[in-house]
Each structure stands twice: as C-alpha cells, then as structure tokens.
Amino acid sequence: MLKGKFAFVTRDDELSLEIKNDLYKFLINNGLVEDVDSPNYVFVIGGDGTVLSAFRKYLDILSDVNFLSIHTGHLGFYTDYQAKDYENLFEDMIVKNPKLESYPLVVVEAYCQNGNLLSKNYALNEITLNNALGSTYIAEIFVDDEHFENFRGDGICISTPTGSTAYNKSLGGAVINPNLDVFQVTEIAALNNLVYRTLGNSIVLSKDEVLTIKPKNQNHNHRLSIDQSYYSFDSLSKVIVTLSKTKKVTFIRYNEVSFWKRVKRSFIGE
Ligand code: NAP
Numbered sequence: 001m002l003k004g005k006f007a008f009v010t011r012d013d014e015l016s017l018e019i020k021n022d023l024y025k026f027l028i029n030n031g032l033v034e035d036v037d038s039p040n041y042v043f044v045i046g047g048d049g050t051v052l053s054a055f056r057k058y059l060d061i062l063s064d065v066n067f068l069s070i071h072t073g074h075l076g077f078y079t080d081y082q083a084k085d086y087e088n089l090f091e092d093m094i095v096k097n098p099k100l101e102s103y104p105l106v107v108v109e110a111y112c113q114n115g116n117l118l119s120k121n122y123a124l125n126e127i128t129l130n131n132a133l134g135s136t137y138i139a140e141i142f143v144d145d146e147h148f149e150n151f152r153g154d155g156i157c158i159s160t161p162t163g164s165t166a167y168n169k170s171l172g173g174a175v176i177n178p179n180l181d182v183f184q185v186t187e188i189a190a191l192n193n194l195v196y197r198t199l200g201n202s203i204v205l206s207k208d209e210v211l212t213i214k215p216k217n218q219n220h221n222h223r224l225s226i227d228q229s230y231y232s233f234d235s236l237s238k239v240i241v242t243l244s245k246t247k248k249v250t251f252i253r254y255n256e257v258s259f260w261k262r263v264k265r266s267f268i269g270e
C-alpha cells in the first residue's frame, strides 16, 4: 500500500466527484494523509485535459510527485482506470506493487528582441507557435544552430512522446513510444513554393539536439501555446525548444499495459 501524502485534481462533474469521495475515504482509511500543497501522489479524476492541468499545478515539485489517473469518459491516454471499473484500483493498491513510469517533457524558452528571456516553461503534450491574428507564421527553423528550413504556414507544433498522440497526431505526425528520449517537430499547414520550402514530414530530434525558431516578423502578434495555456507576445526574437534534462513526469502503474496497447485501445479499438 502507498504511504504518504496525497492530493486530488478532479474535473467537477458528478461522476468524477463521486469517485473522488470514494477514493478519498479509502486513502484516509489506509493511513494516507491529504496534503494539497506538497503531495507524494496526485490522483487525477477526469480526462487527459485534467491530467494536463494536474501536471501544471504541480510543475514546481514534479520530482516529488507521482500521478495516477482515473478517466471519467472514454479511456484516456494518460489514464489506467476507467470510471466503470475504478473500484479495481482499491484492490490493486492493497495487493500489488506499482511500477513507476517516467516520461520526457519539452522545455521552451522564448526571447524578446533585446535578448531577454520572456518566458521559460515545460509542456507535457506540446508547444505550438503561430500568429495570434490568424495570418501566416513565417520563421526560420534551425537545428543545433544550423539553418534547416524557411517555414511559412499556420504554425509549428513541437510535441513530447506522450503528446504525440494529441495535437501532433491530428497533424499527421508519428506516434512515438515514450520510452524514447526524443521530441517531434510537426508543421501546421505549411505553404510550399519557391521561397518557402519545408520538408513536409515531421522530424524527430534527439535529447541532445536544440530546435530554434526565429520568426521573421519579430514585432508581430506571436501566440505560444503550452498544452492548454496560451501566451501572446508582441515582440519575439527566438524560441528555443529542447527535451528537458531536469524534469520528467512520473505515473504510477498497477497494470502493465504496453504503450502500443494503449494506442490500439484509444485509436483502433480492441
Ligand atoms: P480538448 O479540446 O478537450 O482536447 C482535445 C482532445 O485531445 C481531447 O479528446 C483530449 O482528451 C485529448 N488529449 C489530450 N491529451 C492527449 C494525449 N496526450 N493523447 C491523446 N489524446 C489527448 O482540450 P484539453 O483536454 O484541454 O487538451 C489540450 C490538448 O488538446 C492540447 O495539448 C492539444 O494536444 C490538443 N489539441 C488538439 C487539437 C487537434 O487535434 N486538432 C487542436 C488543439 C489542441 P480528453 O477528452 O480526455 O481531455
């Protein structure tokens, strides 16, 4: 049985709150204590979107926290238990020793024209960069300081392996096993002509490679999304994205479900 401090991040619908109340009683009866500020375990009840907000809430103490989530809806990507059989979790917690699985995150640094760092943040799914007003985004893309391509299109999506099944997948990017320490760069509706020519396919970068995006119109309306959050910048000289070397996200798994089984279950069907 787990020992220590727990917290909940719950979507506020009736079913999620009901499961939370049940699980709360179970945890208290088994000697755990609630600590919303510095938990060892965060139980997430809701959808993958709820997992993203739980991740954001505990970003500063990520190395101390393990997540476990119950999906109230269809089975989500980050989740192991469905609402209809969440009671299995109680038995699993008593009789099984869980496995911990850690997944890589991307870190993004945005710089303004005088070279100052505007923002540094981490994404569990992806970051995207585009024009806040909807016109095309024009940028030079560099890998490790070497010019790679001139992009013009709706925007650029840079995803983690676990985020590869989210927005990245809708864009035609590859699904990546999260045991790989890599990140993926996917174009969003690139225009291709004689001036702006991009590869067309997604590229997968290693943990030691650095992606730099230098927008052409630096004083334009830049929109940076980080998972569910959006930020606007009037001035942006470059955005640097790498795989984080200091932070990972850790999930508690009681049942061994291979990543490809998760993919099949979510997108193809059993
Ligand atoms: P949302 O609009 O509810 O999310 C879109 C869908 O993506 C939901 O079905 C969500 O599952 C699912 N999802 C989230 N993370 C996933 C993952 N890692 N693998 C597979 N599916 C995943 O918004 P949200 O719940 O706040 O999630 C934000 C995410 O939406 C962003 O990080 C981005 O990846 C995604 N998004 C997708 C598109 C697109 O596909 N065209 C456009 C914008 C954003 P739940 O229903 O369980 O929450």
Ligand code: MN
Residues within 6 Å of the ligand: 047, 048, 049, 050
């Ligand atoms: Mn959602």
